[in-house]
Amino acid sequence: MSEPDLVPDSPVDRLKVDGGNVSSLAETSGEPAAAASYQAKKKGVFFWLAIIWLAIILICVLFANFLPVPEIDERVGDIRQGPSSENLLGTNNLGRSVLSQCIYGARRSMGVAMIATLGGTIMGGTIGLLAGFYRRTIDTVLTSIVNIMLAIPGLVLALALVGFFAPSGGFEDQRFLFFDVSPATNATLWTAIALAILATPAIARVARAQTLVWSDREFVLASRTIGTRNLRIIVRDVLPNVLPAMASFALIGIAALVVVEAALAFFGVGDVTGASWGIAINNGRADLEDYPHMVLFPSLFMFLTILSLNYLADKFVDLSDIREAGV
Amino acid sequence: MAGSGTAHLRGGGALTVEHLTVEFPVGTSGDKVHAVSDVSFDLMKGETLGVVGESGCGKSTTGKAIMRVPPPTSGSVRLGAIDLSTLGADQLRDVRGRLQMIFQDPISSLNPRRTIRDIVAEPLTVRWLDGFPRYPAAQAWDNFTPAMLKLWKNKWLVLLTKIGLGVLLGGVLLYVVASAVGEPDQFGRRDGGAGADLANQIIRGGGLLLAPAAIVGIIGSAIWLLLVFLMIPFKIARSVLVAMEKKEFAKEVDEKVFTALEEVGIPAQVSMTKYPHEFSGGQAQRISIARALVLDPEIIICDEPVSALDVSVQAQVLNLLEDLKASRDISLIFIAHDLAVVKNISDRVVVMYLGKVCEVGQPDLLYSKPRHPYTRALMSAIPVPDPLVDPRSAEEIDGELPSPIHPPSGCRFRTRCARATEICSTAEPEIAEVADGQFVACHHPLDEKDWHLSERSVPVTVSSDLDGLLHSTTPEAPGGVK
Numbered sequence: 125m126s127e128p129d130l131v132p133d134s135p136v137d138r139l140k141v142d143g144g145n146v147s148s149l150a151e152t153s154g155e156p157a158a159a160a161s162y163q164a165k166k167k168g169v170f171f172w173l174a175i176i177w178l179a180i181i182l183i184c185v186l187f188a189n190f191l192p193v194p195e196i197d198e199r200v201g202d203i204r205q206g207p208s209s210e211n212l213l214g215t216n217n218l219g220r221s222v223l224s225q226c227i228y229g230a231r232r233s234m235g236v237a238m239i240a241t242l243g244g245t246i247m248g249g250t251i252g253l254l255a256g257f258y259r260r261t262i263d264t265v266l267t268s269i270v271n272i273m274l275a276i277p278g279l280v281l282a283l284a285l286v287g288f289f290a291p292s293g294g295f296e297d298q299r300f301l302f303f304d305v306s307p308a309t310n311a312t313l314w315t316a317i318a319l320a321i322l323a324t325p326a327i328a329r330v331a332r333a334q335t336l337v338w339s340d341r342e343f344v345l346a347s348r349t350i351g352t353r354n355l356r357i358i359v360r361d362v363l364p365n366v367l368p369a370m371a372s373f374a375l376i377g378i379a380a381l382v383v384v385e386a387a388l389a390f391f392g393v394g395d396v397t398g399a400s401w402g403i404a405i406n407n408g409r410a411d412l413e414d415y416p417h418m419v420l421f422p423s424l425f426m427f428l429t430i431l432s433l434n435y436l437a438d439k440f441v442d443l444s445d446i447r448e449a450g451v
Numbered sequence: 452m453a454g455s456g457t458a459h460l461r462g463g464g465a466l467t468v469e470h471l472t473v474e475f476p477v478g479t480s481g482d483k484v485h486a487v488s489d490v491s492f493d494l495m496k497g498e499t500l501g502v503v504g505e506s507g508c509g510k511s512t513t514g515k516a517i518m519r520v521p522p523p524t525s526g527s528v529r530l531g532a533i534d535l536s537t538l539g540a541d542q543l544r545d546v547r548g549r550l551q552m553i554f555q556d557p558i559s560s561l562n563p564r565r566t567i568r569d570i571v572a573e574p575l576t577v578r579w580l581d582g583f584p585r586y587p588a589a590q591a592w593d594n595f596t597p598a599m600l601k602l603w604k605n606k607w608l609v610l611l612t613k614i615g616l617g618v619l620l621g622g623v624l625l626y627v628v629a630s631a632v633g634e635p636d637q638f639g640r641r642d643g644g645a646g647a648d649l650a651n652q653i654i655r656g657g658g659l660l661l662a663p664a665a666i667v668g669i670i671g672s673a674i675w676l677l678l679v680f681l682m683i684p685f686k687i688a689r690s691v692l693v694a695m696e697k698k699e700f701a702k703e704v705d706e707k708v709f710t711a712l713e714e715v716g717i718p719a720q721v722s723m724t725k726y727p728h729e730f731s732g733g734q735a736q737r738i739s740i741a742r743a744l745v746l747d748p749e750i751i752i753c754d755e756p757v758s759a760l761d762v763s764v765q766a767q768v769l770n771l772l773e774d775l776k777a778s779r780d781i782s783l784i785f786i787a788h789d790l791a792v793v794k795n796i797s798d799r800v801v802v803m804y805l806g807k808v809c810e811v812g813q814p815d816l817l818y819s820k821p822r823h824p825y826t827r828a829l830m831s832a833i834p835v836p837d838p839l840v841d842p843r844s845a846e847e848i849d850g851e852l853p854s855p856i857h858p859p860s861g862c863r864f865r866t867r868c869a870r871a872t873e874i875c876s877t878a879e880p881e882i883a884e885v886a887d888g889q890f891v892a893c894h895h896p897l898d899e900k901d902w903h904l905s906e907r908s909v910p911v912t913v914s915s916d917l918d919g920l921l922h923s924t925t926p927e928a929p930g931g932v933k
Binding site for chain 1: 515518520543544547548550551552554555556559560561562563564565570573574577578580581739742746
């Protein structure tokens with residue numbers, strides 16, 4: 125609205141001039157549009173809140189043993205007590221501190237979910253990129269494999285994998301690759317691997333769909349005419365464009381995986397002894413109506429963590445200032 | 452029209468395309484899209500060759516086939532004396548630097564996630580990386596993969612596998628049937644008896660027939676897996692090697708990219724670190740041109756480079772191409788459907804219809820004295836910037852473009868041609884010289900008495916006063932983009 129003769133009289137006319145852009149109606153103070161777009165790039169308070177929350181979770185994961193909270197298997201009071209000054213978040217059905225459950229639980233929940241998501245993204249991404257880029261036979265073969273994986277109910281597959289590779293109450297000297305591991309760790313690792321396999325097909329489909337779109341772009345054709353090798357085209361031209369969709373999908377997947385990990389423990393496979401958010405939620409589920417704090421606090425931990433991750437992922441895409449051109 | 456033949460080739464060109472054919476399979480029915488059929492033309496050094504035709508006539512496919520993305524079904528493309536179809540992958544990579552392409556959509560031809568510097572430097576980077584020795588595992592992969600695929604597609608192996616699967620299925624079926632009709636024993640199990648025994652043998656036989664395919668598959672996969680794991684340490688070693696020399700290379704590239712960007716009129720100093728979305732269509736197209744220039748090509752194929760741009764920006768890009776052509780001695784193949792643009796920029800024009808060449812000649816000749824009915828129709832469709840010319844006076848072609856899956860017999864234009872006769876459906880016209888430097892593929896070429904139709908004359912009913920008044924403000928050249 126810099127040119128005075130273009131400023132219309134009524135707000136309705138103003139809307140018409142702006143092509144129906146309602147946001148410009150609010151900016152009657154005459155602030156240039158360019159300044160507004162730069163303001164959008166400021167990080168904002170939620171960015172820092174998310175960073176702080178994730179830092180807290182990271183501290184929980186790394187230094188749970190050194191924090192001034194009760195041990196996870198320590199009975200701190202009566203069972204199912206609500207929050208009080210002694211037990212900040214109350215006690216659970218065994219009289220243990222819910223706060224401890226949440227803090228120690230971060231370790232396994234986030235560990236398993238992260239490893240699983242990372243593994244699933246790498247496997248699914250590779251399958252999707254190869255299928256979408258090469259098409260034809262490779263696509264047919266890989267897509268059928270993915271479809272077969274999708275056809276098997278996820279929980280059943282995970283139960284079978286973990287139950288087979290890490291039977292509970294197994295022997296002391298279990299091995300993962302070349303490392304001696306305790307049965308509990310072994311079970312946790314296999315849970316993560318099973319969940320990674322579970323996450324693979326969905327991510328593969330997202331990656332394939334995106335790759336089909338992006339590899340038809342003319343810049344891929346341009347790279348081909350230069351004589352670029354296929355691997356370089358995939359890594360340099362296609363992957364960076366496919367990654368955002370894959371990442372946002374995977375981040376949402378973390379939430380689902382935290383719950384599945386709990387469900388596995390509920391069924392008695394994997395490590396059923398330790399603490400995780402999922403197990404804590406499961407423990408409280410039966411008493412949800414009378415003692416909601418047992419479910420509420422672990423859920424809150426999970427919710428805030430996933431929200432922070434998603435928010436940060438979005439924000440990083442914004443801040444990197446890479447957009448699709450609008451032509 | 453459907454012109455075959457090579458009468459219009461002059462020989463000794465910078466680029467010679469002979470009998471170029473591109474076909475794409477459609478579904479599994481065995482049908483093919485005949486995108487380009489037997490097209491020949493040549494390009495002299497420093498010349499601009501315009502390729503025109505309506506949408507879907509195979510112009511762009513021709514350009515891409517010359518670049519071998521994808522390679523043509525048959526026909527030869529010779530760059531100087533080198534036949535591109537005879538080159539191996541590595542040699543082709545060397546030659547590609549001499550042949551570059553610019554695409555239609557300027558924004559889509561730049562990767563939104565790379566900086567302008569990286570985009571323009573990419574041809575140099577690819578070339579530089581090729582200079583490093585391929586590590587043995589990758590070489591083994593390159594050699595092994597085609598051999599393995601060939602073995603897999605071996606027709607005996609495929610036949611054996613098919614028979615094996617059939618036998619196996621038959622055996623299983625027989626076993627089921629035999630068991631179903633057998634006598635139940637004391638536990639209720641049914642014994643198939645002799646039938647089941649026979650079925651077992653058949654299943655065993657089927658398994659034996661499948662064994663070769665299984666062995667090939669298992670061993671092949673094992674070798675592939677081994678190669679993949681072997682590649683990792685080699686790749687790391689190579690990356691270290693590349694990283695060590697990267698700094699020096701980057702400095703050299705920066706200079707070249709800077710020069711190329713300045714040459715196309717992009718302020719290099721501020722643009723190097725920007726991303727494509729920060730540029731307008733015209734600027735993006737000039738960045739594409741910079742990318743094509745950075746390897747110092749002899750020939751640039753422009754695939755409708757200005758059709759996505761504003762008219763004012765079109766002139767900018769066209770002038771830039773003209774300047775580059777003069778200063779660098781580049782030959783251009785200019786694919787477009789904007790006839791006015793083609794007329795202005797080209798030294799020679801090829802008119803295409805449904806994958807075939809109709810007419811070849813100097814643009815002025817084609818515009819004033821078209822010999823092919825299709826050319827005349829195209830030329831009369833050029834808008835004339837004169838309010839006194841009735842746009843409805845443009846010659847129309849009836850009907851739709853026929854399906855390229857089942858193109859018409861004989862001359863491909865006959866289904867829409869007013870002059871078509873018996874011979875047009877039976878014999879395909881050969882390209883022949885009808886005037887000096889004008890070649891046409893038509894059984895009934897136009898002659899002088901037909902040309903007046905193509906000249907969009909001013910109606911005589913208008914009074915001379917008004918006529919003069921209007922003409923004094925009318926631009927002189929039709930479609931003046933320059």
